[in-house]
Amino acid sequence: MSRTLTMFGLSHCSTCQKAQAALEEQGWQVQFRDVQKEPLSQDERQALADDFGDKIINRASLTWRGMSEEERAADPVAMMGAKPSVMKRPAIRAGDRTLLGWTANVKRALDVPA
Numbered sequence: 001m002s003r004t005l006t007m008f009g010l011s012h013c014s015t016c017q018k019a020q021a022a023l024e025e026q027g028w029q030v031q032f033r034d035v036q037k038e039p040l041s042q043d044e045r046q047a048l049a050d051d052f053g054d055k056i057i058n059r060a061s062l063t064w065r066g067m068s069e070e071e072r073a074a075d076p077v078a079m080m081g082a083k084p085s086v087m088k089r090p091a092i093r094a095g096d097r098t099l100l101g102w103t104a105n106v107k108r109a110l111d112v113p114a
Contacts, residue, residue, distance in 0.1 A: 005031070007019065007020060010085060011036075016102075040080065042077065042081070049075075057087070088101060
């Protein structure tokens, strides 16, 4: 049985690279989308914001730390549109589930050994 998922992130992000390698090792077919090179549409950003609220924004990122107070006050959907690298990553869509980050819970949900 082929298990396919879509991963949204940045190709140079070490966490995304680790997640993709681990998932492929477990038999997942990973369709990776670099949100910097192929930005998310308004609807895609809105769907992620609906799923995760403010958690979709990576407040530990260099991008976030370099933003002005005005930029930080923006709506997450607009923020990801203006600066795709501020999105927490990876965001993974597997069937009807959408998962965020590469945590023990995400690994468990996708049958990846922690």
